[in-house]
Amino acid sequence: MKRSNCCIFILCVLLPAFGRAVDPLPSWNETAPKSAIIEFVEAVTTPDSPDFVPEAERIAVFDNDGNLWPENPIPFQLAFAFDELKRRVPNEPDLAADPMVQAALDGDIAKLLEGEHHDGLLRVIALTHSGMTTEEFQKRVEAWIAEAKHPRFGVGYDELTYQPMQEVLTYLRDNGFKTYIVSGGGADFMRVWSERVYGIPPEQVIGSNVRVRFERTEDGPVLIKTFDNLFVDDKEGKPVGIYQFIGRRPIAAFGNSDGDKAMLEWTTAGDGRRFGLIVHHTDADREYAYDAKPKSSGKLVEALTEAPEQGWVVVDMANDWATVFSEEVPQGE
Amino acid sequence: MKRSNCCIFILCVLLPAFGRAVDPLPSWNETAPKSAIIEFVEAVTTPDSPDFVPEAERIAVFDNDGNLWPENPIPFQLAFAFDELKRRVPNEPDLAADPMVQAALDGDIAKLLEGEHHDGLLRVIALTHSGMTTEEFQKRVEAWIAEAKHPRFGVGYDELTYQPMQEVLTYLRDNGFKTYIVSGGGADFMRVWSERVYGIPPEQVIGSNVRVRFERTEDGPVLIKTFDNLFVDDKEGKPVGIYQFIGRRPIAAFGNSDGDKAMLEWTTAGDGRRFGLIVHHTDADREYAYDAKPKSSGKLVEALTEAPEQGWVVVDMANDWATVFSEEVPQGE
Numbered sequence: 001m002k003r004s005n006c007c008i009f010i011l012c013v014l015l016p017a018f019g020r021a022v023d024p025l026p027s028w029n030e031t032a033p034k035s036a037i038i039e040f041v042e043a044v045t046t047p048d049s050p051d052f053v054p055e056a057e058r059i060a061v062f063d064n065d066g067n068l069w070p071e072n073p074i075p076f077q078l079a080f081a082f083d084e085l086k087r088r089v090p091n092e093p094d095l096a097a098d099p100m101v102q103a104a105l106d107g108d109i110a111k112l113l114e115g116e117h118h119d120g121l122l123r124v125i126a127l128t129h130s131g132m133t134t135e136e137f138q139k140r141v142e143a144w145i146a147e148a149k150h151p152r153f154g155v156g157y158d159e160l161t162y163q164p165m166q167e168v169l170t171y172l173r174d175n176g177f178k179t180y181i182v183s184g185g186g187a188d189f190m191r192v193w194s195e196r197v198y199g200i201p202p203e204q205v206i207g208s209n210v211r212v213r214f215e216r217t218e219d220g221p222v223l224i225k226t227f228d229n230l231f232v233d234d235k236e237g238k239p240v241g242i243y244q245f246i247g248r249r250p251i252a253a254f255g256n257s258d259g260d261k262a263m264l265e266w267t268t269a270g271d272g273r274r275f276g277l278i279v280h281h282t283d284a285d286r287e288y289a290y291d292a293k294p295k296s297s298g299k300l301v302e303a304l305t306e307a308p309e310q311g312w313v314v315v316d317m318a319n320d321w322a323t324v325f326s327e328e329v330p331q332g333e
Numbered sequence: 334m335k336r337s338n339c340c341i342f343i344l345c346v347l348l349p350a351f352g353r354a355v356d357p358l359p360s361w362n363e364t365a366p367k368s369a370i371i372e373f374v375e376a377v378t379t380p381d382s383p384d385f386v387p388e389a390e391r392i393a394v395f396d397n398d399g400n401l402w403p404e405n406p407i408p409f410q411l412a413f414a415f416d417e418l419k420r421r422v423p424n425e426p427d428l429a430a431d432p433m434v435q436a437a438l439d440g441d442i443a444k445l446l447e448g449e450h451h452d453g454l455l456r457v458i459a460l461t462h463s464g465m466t467t468e469e470f471q472k473r474v475e476a477w478i479a480e481a482k483h484p485r486f487g488v489g490y491d492e493l494t495y496q497p498m499q500e501v502l503t504y505l506r507d508n509g510f511k512t513y514i515v516s517g518g519g520a521d522f523m524r525v526w527s528e529r530v531y532g533i534p535p536e537q538v539i540g541s542n543v544r545v546r547f548e549r550t551e552d553g554p555v556l557i558k559t560f561d562n563l564f565v566d567d568k569e570g571k572p573v574g575i576y577q578f579i580g581r582r583p584i585a586a587f588g589n590s591d592g593d594k595a596m597l598e599w600t601t602a603g604d605g606r607r608f609g610l611i612v613h614h615t616d617a618d619r620e621y622a623y624d625a626k627p628k629s630s631g632k633l634v635e636a637l638t639e640a641p642e643q644g645w646v647v648v649d650m651a652n653d654w655a656t657v658f659s660e661e662v663p664q665g666e
Binding site: 056059134178187188191195201202203205209211212213214216220221223229231236237239240243244245246247248262265266269 | 389392467511520521524528534535536538542544545546547549553554556562564569570572573576577578579580581595598599602
């Protein structure tokens with residue numbers, strides 16, 4: 001090989017191959033959000049960078065529904081609750097007689113959401129998420145997630161995580177970050193599968209929660225799920241939950257709705273280099289397209305308006321993600 | 334050196350020296366508790382052991398007051414509260430006029446503990462632990478712990494941690510355990526110094542807690558400490574707090590009072606190899622001696638009675654600890 005040919009070989013074949021081999025975000029297109037993520041991570045992890053952050057303070061928080069997996073046609077935890085009611089109604093006449101249970105069985109979300117406090121929805125959640133031991137609940141969630149299929153994609157709900165966000169989770173952890181879920185969904189529901197599905201252990205899952213009750217039984221001590229002291233980990237509740245559970249301010253926050261706005265604000269208002277990102281659902285072909293008028297949850301108006309001024313990165317799903325789900329998921333309609 | 338002399342040299346000099354060099358618990362006497370700790374750790378970390386526990390499940394929980402540092406003559410957080418009142422009273426006449434503040438300034442613990450809910454104590458805690466931003470509170474705790482001295486030992490409170498327990502924390506972490514504090518004390522108070530003093534980051538500190546309030550101000554978003562939704566992380570509250578924060582059952586629990594009994598029960602009732610330990614304060618010369626009748630907190634009666642049946646290791650501080658505090662602390666009276 002002549003020397004010039006050799007240089008061309010290195011420049012055209014080896015370097016790009018090396019580049020591809022170490023690309024931490026292969027499911028992201030080469031657009032602004034991908035560069036912004038990589039630039040942030042390099043800035044806070046390079047020891048002589050003015051933005052360097054010690055490893056113990058590299059906390060990154062992620063919303064779950066609509067940010068790590070879809071929330072359509074309904075949030076997956078609600079699908080769990082409806083399926084639980086369907087399973088139990090044949091053997092529990094009292095349950096069948098409850099009008100809110102009937103609304104759930106009919107898929108009448110509007111009825112469940114009536115009233116300021118969404119009493120119907122809370123009733124359905126309480127009926128399916130309390131009154132049993134923590135271990136019994138865990139078994140029910142495990143059984144459901146092993147069987148249930150998403151109505152559009154026909155695969156298990158836990159196969160529907162966003163591949164680009166899985167790559168961000170891994171990339172951050174490879175760079176010394178501790179990754180947390182901070183979700184309006186129930187902590188107990190997510191903790192059953194978060195480690196297997198996201199590599200996030202239960203103790204790094206913050207979500208809406210209720211208090212359990214300690215009871216001594218003949219078979220030893222148990223914890224009973226109640227519906228007391230409900231804490232809704234959404235909107236202003238998110239920084240509140242983060243403070244309660246983590247005790248310090250994250251340096252990066254990832255969300256997709258106005259429910260994540262306070263978390264983004266609190267995270268990015270801290271001293272030093274910070275990072276905020278919003279996933280904008282613009283991809284009806286491969287996933288869903290919504291913002292101001294979501295089918296159920298995930299309204300995104302205020303956070304999107306404030307994003308430029310706040311310096312939050314907005315991901316245009318259709319444009320910025322090369323793939324949405326893993327290869328096993330049927331793509332498109 | 335003759336060959337037999339060489340063997341003697343190896344057996345008598347080198348091997349014990351090697352043994353000492355790797356002793357993970359040098360401040361423990363060679364009595365039963367030390368062997369029990371080491372045997373447990375080896376059993377759950379040896380890959381081919383029937384008791385092997387994967388690293389992700391190696392969760393160990395530690396009470397703080399009386400278990401990692403003393404709780405005499407009063408719990409150190411209460412000393413902080415009293416010192417805060419002393420500092421503020423000259424400039425805050427309303428505070429000076431409060432009878433419970435007066436009781437605190439007089440050191441009248443009995444008055445503060447009157448009534449079923451210890452209203453006086455709660456009032457003193459509320460006055461000194463709420464109504465400011467989380468960052469202001471953190472600064473107050475930092476300033477106090479940098480200045481205040483323990484009345485008997487004359488050193489900073491944070492120098493008074495138990496050396497043998499520090500060694501257990503390190504030993505467990507060196508063996509893949511995640512170490513948590515689970516204390517009746519306030520989480521926000523401990524999180525200020527837990528990482529520096531125990532190597533336990535804020536997110537692994539569970540304690541009594543109240544809800545903060547998210548507020549948008551001209552200077553950006555802040556979290557205000559309130560006294561709402563008080564959760565007392567003591568007695569039956571300990572397994573409740575552990576479940577809420579960690580989401581899974583620990584495999585080892587360390588405590589010293591009846592306030593730790595439910596935590597010990599729940600931990601050691603789990604499947605597989607488990608470990609429970611109680612520090613019994615028997616050492617008036619080097620620390621304090623109390624159980625049924627403590628000076629303030631730390632009553633130990635029921636847990637001590639149940640220990641043999643439950644298989645909990647009881648540490649006789651006078652007999653089992655070679656040293657109590659680090660070398661810098663004046664030993665004895």
